[in-house]
Amino acid sequence: MSEQQNASVVGSKSFTAVAINCAAKAGEWIKTKLGNYASLDIKYSSHDLVTEVDKGSEKLIRSLVLTHFPTHSFLGEEGVEPGPEASVQALADVREAEYLWIVDPIDGTTNFVHGFPFFCVSIALAYKGEVIVGVVYDPMKDELFVAEKGKGAYVHGKRMQVSGEETLRGSLVATGFPADHHYALPMNLKGVAAIAPQVRNLRVAGSAALHMAYVAAGRLSGFWEIGLNSWDLAAGALLIAESGGVVTDTSGEPYHLGVRNVVASNGKLQDELIGALAKAGAIG
Structure with missing residues (x-):
């Protein structure tokens, strides 16, 4: 070492x-x-x-x-x-x-x-x-x-261990409504419109850090949001990584402290979730 x-x-x-x-x-x-x-x-x-x-x-x-x-x-x-x-x-x-x-x-x-x-x-x-x-x-x-x-x-x-769902269709996914009404909120709403019909259901409960903790615990299959900050994501990102999940930016690049547009999942849904957001023009 x-x-x-x-x-x-x-x-x-x-x-x-x-x-x-x-x-x-x-x-x-x-x-x-x-x-x-x-x-x-x-x-x-x-x-x-x-x-x-x-x-x-x-x-x-x-x-x-x-x-x-x-x-x-x-x-x-x-x-x-x-x-x-x-x-x-x-x-x-x-x-x-x-x-x-x-x-x-x-x-x-x-x-x-x-x-x-x-x-x-x-x-x-x-x-x-x-x-x-x-x-x-x-x-x-x-x-x-x-x-x-x-x-x-x-x-x-x-x-903790992330959930086992392999497709969006059988997944419970969360997002948020960003405070930035000029850019992040409209962008995230495009994602909501695209993702909601493709998943089992969508949750917007109002705490990015808790949403990420729930992904780590297997209670949610995935989470995404546009326009977050390091204090929203840093702890949750490690929880997910150490539970076997994946956290990237919305382009699929690995998480780092500067990431503001995030996608997190059990890993099995990551590409499908990013792809659906990209198709909707909702990756920020």
Whole structure:
């Protein structure tokens, strides 16, 4: 094992323990605030909301992470200005960091605001641009999805495996309605129109990170969405990869931190799903 590889593996247990602890503490606090937030602001569009609970959750996670690893870099959604350009720039500013924590303090804020119980805390750690730890925690169901690179992915302490469906026709697939109403939303709606008639059914539940965790757990066969960010995808991408699935961009290129248009599946559906989106002109 090379020295670089060793650097990413030796501390992985403590990294994962910190990620789990942060997600659990933030999730517990978020749950106490359900229906009890004080302020609601619109960021980029009416689909893109933020409350003081999002900001408080991120502050809590950042503080805990930097207490344990003060030299590490941190990228959190609420520390970034709204809009696609700002998101791209924020990642570019820290992408070369040796250790980078990538955090969505509440993925599914709109659901949280309405009391719809489908939201989560998403925490990933990248080592030199490669995700090595991914944690997604659903406080409403008390479900913790955890992955370490090369060590598998788990929920309820049991190893996860992607579903076995081999065609879109027999599959349950998820997507989202992007906050960017100018470009990403119309593009994704083209995909919805194309994919919905080809699958067993389609789900739009409002949290990309949880959708990806569900792909990893075999509850969904696939997921795609246009215009996402690194904090939406990083943890979920590792969960899926470590459960035997595949995550690429909408052109079929391998996942990396800069991917914004994503397709994820059990692997067996990947080419068919990408092909259907491409035929509809919906790959972004």
